[in-house]
Amino acid sequence: MELHIKVPKQILTKASGYLKGYTHTLNPYAGCSFSCKYCYVREMPIAKFKGEEWGTWVDVKKGASDLLKKELTKAKNKGPVHIFMSSSTDPYQPAEANHFITRSLLEVMVEIQPDFLFVQTRSPLVTRDIQYFKQLKDRILISMTTETDLDEMRKLFTPSAPPIAARFKALKDLKEAGVPIQAAISPVLPSSESFAEKLSSVVSRVCIDDYFMGDGTQGKRTKRLGIQQIYEKEKIEEWYDPSAYLRVKKQLGNYFSEDQIFVSQEGFLPIINYKNNHILESDLLKLIIEKNV
Template sequence: MKDIVSKTILTSAKGQLDDYTHSLNPYAGCAFGCKYCYVRQLPVSLYREEEWGTWVDIKTNAAQILKKDLIKARKKGPVYIFMSSSTDPYQPLEAKTQLTRSLLETMLEETPDFLFVQTRSPLVKRDIDLFKKFGGKIRISMTIETDKEEIRKAFSPSAPPIQARMAALREITEAGIPTQATIAPLLPCSREFPKKLKNLASRVVLDDFWMGDGSGGRRTERMGVYEIYQQMGMEKWFNPTAYKVVLKMLQEELGEIGISKEGFKPDIK
């Protein structure tokens, strides 16, 4: 971990996130270090000597510069923010730094037109009090890529347990805050997965490596993810059509399901 000073905190959103105007990353690097994370193949990771998941840079002045960035961005039109695109805003050290919480407090002073919060950490429920103040201008998205703990441990051993994520998401939903259960990327799961997701969130979105890694699956191939499937004897799950089987199960149980990029679009009133 090290502290860094940033000149700006809002970044123009592009590619898979171009339905948003900006992305907001309180940290560079991520302690969860998921083996399938596409950020492993981005310059922020490739040009570091340390292995992805072993380092985190803390943008200590983020809250101070966010208000200025927001005022500047608002002059150009509506502001739709995705937090975060290349780190988890609620990774373990957030419990101590409270950097993400300070950003939320700043955004309540200069409120964006929509804020999407993406995490896989139960720590997110700490900020329910602030989320409520955004009204319909916010959505909290929890990554739940499988319902099997043995699968979670194979692909993201440092990430929080699935049950803890589900419990946190349910608590946020019951608090009246717009939520999303995000199956991204889809990993091998059980037939009971759709039932476990019922009433857990306001909506469910499904994505996979081929639709969602920003390169048609090429980044995922370079990271050796297929080898993990082989080691577990689950090669049949690693193909571009596997999601269709799970999608059908989800639709039968839950109704409408968001798919990849379309499912992440901001709620624009």
């Protein structure tokens, strides 16, 4: 793993596409050492034109917190700010244990609070910052990627990512601390018949997604990565299908109510309270547009 210290000129990026419910994305690092085989970022410019294999390098964004303080203050003066952290890296990958970039950004956001912060990770290291999450109260949602309950599948598709058991433990700890959380079954990987039951013991909200809905190109990016060949080699082809997620969704229905199960993009949209009235995700885009006109 090659770690490089970089000084960015900008830290908040305007959100678009799949994350159109957000005003900005926030990436504490460039690159990701978890190196998931199916990661859609492998097909994005940041990975394709780097000249180094994805998963072998990480850029540490020095001075990110100072930039965020300036940019967040400016953004809030223009209207509601909804931040997705992170869209092209994991904010709690191993480098964070030593460099604390994500923590420094959270410290800024506790002081200058965005209207909503979505934290997407697959790392149990996220529990280290519970104290900051609690200060953001209902302005935050922690989304823990939990694609399966079978660690053999984790080893097959994401061998450098944290063990599944550790992620379940992290979800349990976050729940007990009163931090808003969800399990993101994204993308759906082969799982056991008790997957939904296990999830129901640690979360009350789940989002389910797959390659065909969630890679931004109806599965074309994933296909270019050769992921289908893994399924064929392991003789689990039935799981590489646009309807495979329904198998898990049906199982979830036995343990979660309909309003606790979200599918694809709807599970990643901001959830906020505005003037004490809950705004449904479907109404959020209208609100953002009105506030930024």
